[in-house]
Amino acid sequence: MKHSVWIAIAVAVLLGLMGSTYVVREGQVGMVLNLGRVARTGIGPGLHFKVPLVETALVFDRRLTVFNAEPERYLTSERKDVSVDFFTVGMIEDVRAFYRATGGDESLAVDRLAPIIKDALRNEINSRTLKELVSGDRAEIIDRQLNAINKGASTVGVKIVDLRLKQIDLPTDSQVIQDVYRRMRAQRHQVASRLRAEGAEQAQTVRAEADKQQAVIVAEAERDAQRLRGQGDAEAAAIYATAANKDPAFYAFQRSLEAYRAAFADGQGVIMLERNDDFLKYFGNDR
Numbered sequence: 001m002k003h004s005v006w007i008a009i010a011v012a013v014l015l016g017l018m019g020s021t022y023v024v025r026e027g028q029v030g031m032v033l034n035l036g037r038v039a040r041t042g043i044g045p046g047l048h049f050k051v052p053l054v055e056t057a058l059v060f061d062r063r064l065t066v067f068n069a070e071p072e073r074y075l076t077s078e079r080k081d082v083s084v085d086f087f088t089v090g091m092i093e094d095v096r097a098f099y100r101a102t103g104g105d106e107s108l109a110v111d112r113l114a115p116i117i118k119d120a121l122r123n124e125i126n127s128r129t130l131k132e133l134v135s136g137d138r139a140e141i142i143d144r145q146l147n148a149i150n151k152g153a154s155t156v157g158v159k160i161v162d163l164r165l166k167q168i169d170l171p172t173d174s175q176v177i178q179d180v181y182r183r184m185r186a187q188r189h190q191v192a193s194r195l196r197a198e199g200a201e202q203a204q205t206v207r208a209e210a211d212k213q214q215a216v217i218v219a220e221a222e223r224d225a226q227r228l229r230g231q232g233d234a235e236a237a238a239i240y241a242t243a244a245n246k247d248p249a250f251y252a253f254q255r256s257l258e259a260y261r262a263a264f265a266d267g268q269g270v271i272m273l274e275r276n277d278d279f280l281k282y283f284g285n286d287r
Helices: 002-019 095-102 106-125 130-135 138-156 175-246 248-263 278-283
Strands: 021-024 028-034 037-043 046-049 055-061 065-068 072-075 081-092 158-169
Touching: 021 028, 021 055, 028 095, 037 095, 055 095, 065 106, 072 106, 081 106, 095 106, 095 138, 106 138, 106 158, 138 158
Parallel strands: none
Antiparallel strands: 021 046, 028 037, 028 055, 065 081, 072 081, 081 158
16 A cells, blocks of 8 residues: 555656656747736747746747748839839747747748738839839848838837848739730731841842842753754754765755745645745655
8 A cells, every 4th residue: 555655656756756847958048927917928948947837938949930821912103003013021029928929829820921021112112103113122122121010020029130022913803914014925026027138138138149049050050052053053064065065966855845834844735936945956756
């Protein structure tokens, strides 16, 4: 009996010791609640003690954390609609204020910080044109509003170390993007028209050069043909002259045959001549 009692006492003491200690790791900060009320805050890394059943220990991460938010739509100074996607890098600076504002819920902290950051960005974006916003120095926008953002973030117990604009877009349902697309189409049409005109001009130049070369080639070919025909006619005439000198009667006969062939080539030729015409001397009945 006594042995079991001592065991029960030892177990109770062990459970009491386990319930009275907690560990805060490197990069964390601890806070102790006494019956739900904040008793101690800013507890650093190490092994710490608390009163069992009365006090509750909470541990929070104090390392830098990236807080993402949904993209927000703003109007530039010329009333053009833009969508800005951003993220913040922050850390818990005041554990007491963080717990009171969010109950230790990080997602609730993001929801509380988002309006503060969006309002600060709105002040800067509303004062800039679209060109200044896209091509300007984004770090200048952040630096001018970081102090104001941290004043609002202090109510949540958070310090914003950095703020970055990830992307600036024109919303697809915005008139601005329709104007941009229309201008881009007009520019592309202008470029296409210029290229077509240049292509037509080059094609005309190529055709003119080809026509010129064709005319030159045809003229040269005709010239060479005339020369060759002249040479052939001269050689033929020389041959005919030689033949005529050797046998004038045969030459006369051959020339008459050629004349007959040319006169009756189509088979329908009719020639009216006197009976004793020299043209018919080879049509006689002499044997």
